[in-house]
Amino acid sequence: MEFETVIGLEVHIELKTRTKMFCSCRNEFGAPPNSHICPVCLGLPGALPAPNGAAIEAAIRMALGLGCEISERTRFDRKNYFYPDLPKGYQISQLDEPIGLDGRVLLPGGGEVRISRVQLEEDAGKLQHEAGRAVVDFNRAGVPLLEIVSQPDLSSPQEARAYWEEIRRIALYLGVTDARMEEGSVRADANISLRPRGTNALNPRVEIKNMNSFRFLERALTYEADRQAEIYRTSGRVAQETRGWDDPRGVTVPQRSKEESQDYRYFPEPDLLPLALSRARVDALRDALPKLPADRRTALAAAGIAEEQVRLIAESRPRAEYFDAAVAAGAAPLEAAKWITGELARLENEGAFDVSAPKAEPAELAELLRQVDGGALTQASAKQVLAELVAEGGTVAATAERLGLVRLDDRDAVRAEVRAAIQENEKAAQDLRDGKEKAMSFLVGQVMRRTRGRVAPDLAKSLIEEEIGR
Amino acid sequence: METLRDAASRLRRAEATSGSLVEAAFSAIEAREADLHSFLTLLPDAREAAEELDRARPEGAGPLYGIPYAAKDNLMTEGVRTTAASRILAEYVPPYSATAIERLTAQGALLLGKTNLDEFAMGSSTEHSAFGPSRNPIDPTRVPGGSSGGSAVAVAAGFTHYALGSETGGSVRQPAAFCGCVGLKPSYGRVSRYGLIAFASSLDQIGTLTRDVRDAAVVLAAIAGRDAHDQTSVQDAVPDYLGAISLGAKGLRFGVPQEYIGEGVAPAIRDEVLRAADLLEAQGLTRRDVRLPHTPYALDAYYIIAPAEASSNLARFDGMRYGPRAEGDDLLESYKSSRGEGFGAEVKRRILLGTYVLSAGYYDTYYLRAQRLRALLRQEFSAAFADVDVLLTPTTPTTAFEIGARVDDPLAMYMADALTIPANLAGLCAISVPGRPSEGLPVGLQLMAAPMREDVLLRAAAALEEVVR
Amino acid sequence: MAEDRIVPKLAALARLRLEPGEADRLERDLSSILHHVERLQSLDMQGVDAALWTAGGEERLRPDEPGESLAVEDGLGCAAARDGRYLIVPGMREEA
Structure with missing residues (x-):
């Protein structure tokens, strides 16, 4: 029997605020253990939560970015359970009236995923197991956490990964998170079940909890889909359970089932007032949203830019905005895309270029492309100018002048360089005369070296031919 | 005095x-x-x-x-x-x-x-x-x-x-x-x-x-x-x-x-x-x-709402961050002993009552009805205070x-x-x-x-x- | 009948160890209190909004400005076990 995979994801994003969700302790990763603690986030007797306006605003913006309806009234609820990283014995979360409902996300490779809800809650502290005991750090306790719950619309581990990446991308576009995967500020739980292809059968779901890397997610879901398929093939039953991903072994393993079934005993958080959000307020936040990845991709593709380049440009908001600014300054879109995803991307990878604080201004990229197009700079020179702009800023004109990279068009001057190159490389010249074509590119290279790339290769080639008398 | x-x-x-x-x-x-x-x-x-x-x-x-x-x-x-x-x-x-x-x-x-x-x-x-x-x-x-x-x-x-x-x-x-x-x-x-x-x-x-x-x-x-x-x-x-x-x-x-x-x-x-x-x-x-x-029902609503909230409010008293901790074999035993020994009879009674009225399947019957009664009481008082x-x-x-x-x-x-x-x-x-x-x-x-x-x-x-x- | 008892399940959820006599007593107490509040079931309260508070505006939200935190000695000074800056809690048998 053929199976299809049904996956839903719950993505958790820590919001980047200055302070925690319900107290004025700093929301900061990496401080010494238990240095950002107070009566509220430690759950000391008598302490009360005071909600952070900036976190609520960030949550609304993210929900809007996911196309959600924003409730006019939003409310917090208590989710009750005991765990040492949960100081109050309950988590302040949202049940019936979350910030956002009914959104959707368009995936880069096509396809739409429905979002059922976006809710704001507080993170727990960090607990590490040791032999016979556990150690707890409450710095993270109370950090604002957004939970984004998808419908089970994802049909493969790859699609699940693409969806998660897109959520993270949108959050980064909105600036609501640092999204540092290695710090655990973005995590996901996945639900996965299989059903015979083409049916709507509801089979038991397995939940895989607390994954903090895209690769883990994809591997865990791939493993789990195979495992469930194997069980069905051998006419067994899949248990509805929670499993964890054991990456070193490459398997999912059942997680300890709590000795009682969970009953979170949700009820409205009596310490907090429901929040009324005016239409005008929400509209203003919606109007102020930046252009989001999906819109970027559509616009770039419409401009005729190649798919891979579209993907790279839309990957980050600063890069997309850099592209826009270069085009606005007169750069041809296709050329701008080529350079941004080529030479500039290479410089970014080397750490030489920071697209979010670019020294090489987009208008200068436009100028550079203009000069290449008009023949004032060779491709090779343009790369050198760009490397210099990236490091030092300034204008194309001044940089090309300073580096002596204005193209050498004077035939006599170029001929002098060609002669010198032939003189220094007699053997290569002889090889060329003997018909060994490989020697030509060597000699052109030598001319380029002598002129630091300021000569158009075609000119160098024709003058070499003249000089050796072919 | x-x-x-x-x-x-x-x-x-x-x-x-x-x-x-x-x-x-x-x-x-x-x-x-x-x-x-x-x-x-x-x-x-x-x-x-x-x-x-x-x-x-x-x-x-x-x-x-x-x-x-x-x-x-x-x-x-x-x-x-x-x-x-x-x-x-x-x-x-x-x-x-x-x-x-x-x-x-x-x-x-x-x-x-x-x-x-x-x-x-x-x-x-x-x-x-x-x-x-x-x-x-x-x-x-x-x-x-x-x-x-x-x-x-x-x-x-x-x-x-x-x-x-x-x-x-x-x-x-x-x-x-x-x-x-x-x-x-x-x-x-x-x-x-x-x-x-x-x-x-x-x-x-x-x-x-x-x-x-x-x-x-x-x-x-x-x-x-x-x-x-x-x-x-x-x-x-x-x-x-x-x-x-x-x-x-x-x-x-x-x-x-x-x-x-x-x-x-x-x-x-x-x-x-x-x-x-x-x-x-x-x-x-x-x-x-x-x-x-609706006055006679107030006591009933109270003995649902107050224990419900109390059962949650008293969850923080678990012997972990403060208070005496009974060292059980493991975490679960420690929780149960710390709280079992730390709370008196009336507190336990209310925690259990509150846990019950909030638990799955009973929330609507008890907690939600009690909150509705509470809303009625408010309306009733509000009307009374228009006259007196x-x-x-x-x-x-x-x-x-x-x-x-x-x-x-x-x-x-x-x-x-x-x-x-x-x-x-x-x-x-x-x-x-x-x-x-x-x-x-x-x-x-x-x-x-x-x-x-x-x-x-x-x-x-x-x-x-x-x-x- | 033992399976009708509600206290053991509730005590497990609430993380309360009860002595056998204590559990029996609480079973009786809960039963009589729950019986008493049954009266509420007879009231017709269809359509009554159970919202506790009317929704407020954003003026009662906290500005995102850092304040003082507690020193570990003050925040966790009454904890049963600490190791340096960490709180120590018992291990979990199932995960050990």
Whole structure:
């Protein structure tokens, strides 16, 4: 029997605020253990939560970015359970009236995923197991956490990964998170079940909890889909359970089932007032949203830019905005895309270029492309100018002048360089005369070296031919 | 007994010092505390603190400056043991103070000690204290009421001029009625709850125990007002309550709802309420008929909502970050033992009840219905307060009962709060004023007013206090 | 009947160890209290909004400005076990 995979994801994003969700302790990763603690986030007797306006605003913006309806009234609820990283014995979360409902996300490779809800809650502290005991750090306790719950619309581990990446991308576009995967500020739980292809059968779901890397997610879901398929093939039953991903072994393993079934005993958080959000307020936040990845991709593709380049440009908001600014300054879109995803991307990878604080201004990229197009700079020179702009800023004109990279068009001057190159490389010249074509590119290279790339290769080639008398 | 205002004027005229007030308090405590057990902790350095206040007394010091007071031991006091009368907090020393305590401290008030209560404020007699019951100063064979029993005793026995208590279902007014002092429960949100150990968050409110109504006005003014630490604290400016009282009560409209003087209310108490009503009318207040038909259900809703919230609020007492930790084999065993050994019977009863009404499948049947009833009560009160300014009722169905009489019968104990609970459910302000005693035992007359109308409440209460005397 | 008892399940959820006699007593108490509040079931409250508070505006939200935190000695000074700056809690048998 053929199976299809049904996956839903719950993505958790820590919001980047200055302070925690319900107290004025700093929301900061990496401080010494238990240095950002107070009566509220430690759950000391008598302490009360005071909600952070900036976190609520960030949550609304993210929900809007996911196309959600924003409730006019939003409310917090208590989710009750005991765990040492949960100081109050309950988590302040949202049940019936979350910030956002009914959104959707368009995936880069096509396809739409429905979002059922976006809710704001507080993170727990960090607990590490040791032999016979556990150690707890409450710095993270109370950090604002957004939970984004998808419908089970994802049909493969790859699609699940693409969806998660897109959520993270949108959050980064909105600036609501640092999204540092290695710090655990973005995590996901996945639900996965299989059903015979083409049916709507509801089979038991397995939940895989607390994954903090895209690769883990994809591997865990791939493993789990195979495992469930194997069980069905051998006419067994899949248990509805929670499993964890054991990456070193490459398997999912059942997680300890709590000795009682969970009953979170949700009820409205009596310490907090429901929040009324005016239409005008929400509209203003919606109007102020930046252009989001999906819109970027559509616009770039419409401009005729190649798919891979579209993907790279839309990957980050600063890069997309850099592209826009270069085009606005007169750069041809296709050329701008080529350079941004080529030479500039290479410089970014080397750490030489920071697209979010670019020294090489987009208008200068436009100028550079203009000069290449008009023949004032060779491709090779343009790369050198760009490397210099990236490091030092300034204008194309001044940089090309300073580096002596204005193209050498004077035939006599170029001929002098060609002669010198032939003189220094007699053997290569002889090889060329003997018909060994490989020697030509060597000699052109030598001319380029002598002129630091300021000569158009075609000119160098024709003058070499003249000089050796072919 | 001397009022807070009289003590303040003695201090102002330099006829007394903070030091002499502390000495007087300690000798009164010396004489009777062994019988009454109102305090769980007395501040060892109160004398030094008094001397310091005397030295630093500023020109135009406020009415609380240098005067000792007592606070219920469920209010956080930085550096001073705060137990909630529970074994689970027996040695707990908080690193911060409740907002109400901070405000008093800022005005030069002097904390003398922390008073006894029913464990976590759950009870109506102070018998549910892990550290032994308090006793009624009028008749030490009887309970002082609760849960703010220790605070009521401290004020009624002459230990301190005033004390802070807390209310969830009558825990200030009921002991005030049993001990013969004035107990004020402000409107929900009038006083910050920050630093008050939560029992039922949507009902809790810090209140005052004083020797007369004007003293209640003075203390309320000192602790009321918006606090950024408590989102449910309201932003309304704090009115001049003493100024309001000076307007007199003539022309105010009042009602005596039948539902509060029916079955279960001792005849002598009902008679005292009716006598008070006649006296108020004679003073120029207008009497109107009011009906509050959902009143009998208030107790039921309360015994769903309060335990539900309590079961969640008390989850933090788990032996991990504070409190004694029973070292079980593992985490789960440690939780169960720490909490099993740390909480007393009444607290466990309410935690289990609350856990039940919130659990899957029962939430709608119990919690949601109770909240709906609560909404109906609010509507009903709101309609009543369109016709009258205040409601006059008994504070309690009976006078103080004997120690041990109800401790094993939770339902009988809960009945002691039947008449005070509606005000908590509806967020009203309410006050208990001593009426004419019955068979030597104090009787409390209750007034209730609309939320945030403490000004009207106190005007009527001052008049009531005057006429029944 | 033992399976009708509600207290053991509730005590497990609430993490309360009860002595056998204690559990019996609580079973009786809960039963009588729940019986008492049954009266509420007879009321017709269809359509009554159970919302506790009316929704407020954003003026009661906290500005995102850092304040003072507690020193470890103050925040966790009453903890049963600490190791340096960490709180120590018992291990979990199933995960050990």
